[in-house]
Amino acid sequence: MFEQMRGKLLAIQEESRAAGAHQSLSSVVYNEMRALIMQGKWTPSSRLPSEAELCKQFNVSRPVVRQALAALRDDGLVLSRQGSGSFVQPGVVPAASEPQVQFPPLTSVADLESFLNFREGIEGEAAAIAARRHTEAQLQTLREVAARLGASASLAEGDYEFHRAVAAASGNPFYLNSLESLRSHIMFGLGITWTFGAGQGDFQRTVEAHHGAIVDAIAVRDADAARDAMRRHLQWARAKLMTGQFPGDGL
């Protein structure tokens, strides 16, 4: 894919040398519009902005816009209706979105150690961004998911859903994508932790208190506090898992 991109840009540079600026500009605009269609930003059957609007949007002249639209019509991506404007073809299928982040499987306790370290890092950062950028709706969802811990199919499940909801509240698809890709890893660790914790009376209450502290920090938009609360929670959970204890249990 990188090779295609580089190929395209080199081709544009070639064109501008051979044919003059006018032609290469329309190639670039054509590629921009094509990307908007393939990413699903201009949806199938929807009407494109007017030529005047497109000139403004891409900061180019009308002939450049017209040439780009003609190329899109040739591709079969766009059709023009006399007097109505241009439309994205109904049958266009947008390309896949962001790449999935892939993680190595857990094959040893050493892997588990690395993974738990990694969780602290990534989830601390996700919490910080969630603090800065969450919407009211995302905060509401987060509160609901936190409250549902005890009501889930399993406590491990409910715990995972909370951590996933924090990643969702960051508004950054890479964090959410990562938490979803790591679901089986996280569930593996949580399965053990909750099994060990089952016999310990206030384990669930402590987890709920930790989750509450994370939500509170996110709610007041304190990124540093959110990061700290998340990291402390994960450090506590990891110490519980690995050693059975944590000095000064709780927060």
Place this chain on the structure above:
Amino acid sequence: MIAISSFDVQSGKSCFEFRMGIEGEAAAAAARKRSAADLVTLRDIIGQMEELQHNGQPGLNEDFAFHLGVARASHNDYYVSVLQSLKATIFEGMLYARTTSGLKTVEKVAAINEQHRLVLDAIVEQDADAARAAMRGHLLRCRISTNHWHLA
């Protein structure tokens, strides 16, 4: 200046934000866990980029190799796998940054090399906080340079 909207600018910005978090942590871990061999590798890569800088070349592969090298120096495969998964997206971002910025390639690469050096220095000193800050600062500058990509 032509308005660039493809490469999904929003996704590019999200990716930089994500990388700031992840690679900051990876750099901190590298400061704590790095071996002598890791330091040699990282110094070599910076050396290669400085060579390329003098020749006015962008050094994309070497730039990525540096970031991957820092992740490897953490001795935590999870940081390494993130970068490897995102390799194509990272290269797209680097390519666009180098072809669309107003700066000459030589100036851009010089700035990047300087920022990479700060990261390496902190890792050599085993200063986790400084390594994190240096890596975040570097990626933040990269992210800021995408602000001239006008959103459609």
